[in-house]
Amino acid sequence: MKHAFLLLAALLAVPAAAQQKDEQAVVQAVESLRTAMIKGEKAPLEAIAAPELSYGHSGGLVEDKATFVENLTNGNSVFKRIDLSDQSVKLVGTDVAIVRHQLVAETANKGQAGTVKLAILLVWKKINRQWLLIARQAVKVP
Secondary structure (H helix, E strand, O other), X not given: OHHXXXXXXXXXXXXXXXXHHHHHHHHHHHHHHHHHHHHOOHHHHHHHEEEEEEXXXXXXXXXXXXXXXXXXXOOOOOEEEEEEEEEEEEEXXXXXXXXXXXXXXXXXXXXXXXXXXXXXXXXXXXXXXXXXXXXXXXXXXX
């Protein structure tokens, strides 16, 4: 009986450890996205986004992957600084993660300085062992 209990405890610990590892990987993916958006370099942006990306802005504009990457590399959407806070990560199964956080940023879109404060929803999907951004929606915060 004691061995059965230990075996059960060990089997339950494996999924918890895997879940924690996935949560940490998602947090790292969010950080990679944040830095890629600030740098505005094509290769890192393309690498972090799934082909099916749906990227929603707080003003209602929705971009696909190509437009998302293009606008961050051509000066249309420029982030000088991005600060994230109040982040939560929720795994759904083994290959989907929902991330929510607050984003405060200094921008220079088309050369115009500005600031934004947004509530962000990110949906990540694990594809070939890598967490890729599949959807993003922003809402303005007063």
